[in-house]
Amino acid sequence: MSNLSPNQIREKLIPLVADILEIDPVDLTAHARFREISGEWDSLQGFAMLCMIEDDFGVALSVEEFLEMDTIEHLAERLSRG
């Protein structure tokens, strides 16, 4: 997925993350802290995001690395590096 720019990754990420958070994609901005936005964040949603990132972007993040990221912007920047 390294052929996608951070902007393209961000656009692809937003509906996928919104689906996991069960929120409307328009409510998810690139700079919003995705763990805080629905008020219902939990580890199962975290697991779902890690699996989605591996399946859709081909990047297997460790749990520890994922825990350091809190915005779509941050995730997109990391995923653009492959």
Next chain:
Amino acid sequence: MVHTVVPVPGVVIRGVVASVPEDVVSNAESLRPLFGSATDKLVRSIGIESRSVASQGTTGLDLALDAARALFDEMDLDPSRIGAVICVTFTPESPLPGDAPKAQNLLGLPSSTLAFDVNMACAGFVYGLYLAGLISQSTDKPVLLLDYDVQTPFVDPVDKTTLPLMSDAGTATLVDQQSDVSKQSFFSFFTDGTGRNALHIPSRNSYPPAGVANINLRSAPLGKIHMDGFLVYKFVAQSVTSLIKFFLESVSDHPERVDNFVPHQANMYMVERLAASVGIRKSSVWKSAKIYGNPASASIPLTIALNGEARGGTSDRLLIAGFGAGLSAAVGRVFLDGAGPFRVISYKQGQE
């Protein structure tokens, strides 16, 4: 990843009775000492509001025999007609012999009955149905499939990963064959033994959990269930999803046309994500975990017992999927005889 599908002449479930311990524990109350103010959110997240928990001294076989007696009574079934009894459990009363000889004896089954145990954790019911289908075909007799576990004694009471989920139940299923050639059953199995320590009970005779130090997980005490939640979640989200998609494609079925999907009740979030990933409609998913929790492989027959009467019609087709420790998964297409019975009964300790 290479999968295969195994055909078996129509496997039909004639009836299922589940016996659950009288003690159904509220998660909102029982988890509060461990999770404090996060308890309600956790319960919403996993979708398990209560769990059936056996009293000290009650075994899984006690529950299964209670279910079997009720099944025999309701079907007015002569025990001498049974061709085999299969006990699916990882918590037998004794490792030697297994539980099946005791079941044969206490249920008054003939000495010619095939009687053996299967230890395959959460995929066990599908393994049991596959074997029961083959044996029913070769003996031309129905097979009694007892699937049960009392696993809560193996749950560490301060383990936040397993305590909110795990429960106890015993079930009895009567498995038969049907002659209608248009009703073919199929099964597919998947095992990834590299993940065997993702969900296991460390014992004095086994190696400590692999990689625990590296991934900074707390190791379970000896004799208690250890689960790496992320590895198990990943297995379900990726390998199990892929297996079910392959299975449906191989048997020329479309996910949107699946009317009755009976998955292992890991937790409600995982079950709903699994169905959505495969493309199965929400309304087609049969559930029981909200009330009874996750009683390992018995969760599938418990779910059929709870939903069968209301949702099953004559010869309804079920897609069943078991998955968990191993790491192991099994998928099957079987048929449900709508005549039943399908019932959940309450076990009272000390009853015989």
